[in-house]
Amino acid sequence: MYELNDIVEMRKGHPCGANAWKIVRMGADMKVVxxxxxxxxxxxxxxxxxxxxxxxxxANED
Incomplete structure (x- = not known):
């Protein structure tokens, strides 16, 4: 599963060409950068x- 500050890959890439997103907010809504x-x-x-x-x-590999 995912946690805050993880880097994730989405099914469709961003128009800038990148496909890596950082999770910066979790709740009912998710904010990714x-x-x-x-x-x-x-x-x-x-x-x-x-x-x-x-x-x-x-985010934190133990």
């Missing part, structure tokens, strides 16, 4: 779960 152009996008948790492909990097 594109790692290519730093654009912030807010999605509902339902939409985020549908569009999530995989977790690329965990």
């Amino acid at each position: 594109c790692q290519g152009c730093q654009r912030q996008v807010t999605l509902t948790r339902h939409d985020f779960d549908k569009r999530l492909k995989r977790v690329l990097e965990k």
Whole structure:
């Protein structure tokens, strides 16, 4: 599963060409930041779960 500050890959890439997103807010809405152009996008948790492909990097690897 995913946590705050994880880097995730979505099913569709961002128009800037990057496909890595950092989770910066979790709740009923999810706020993610594109790692290519730093654009912030807010999605509902339902939409985020549908569009999530995989977790690329965990925030705190213990």
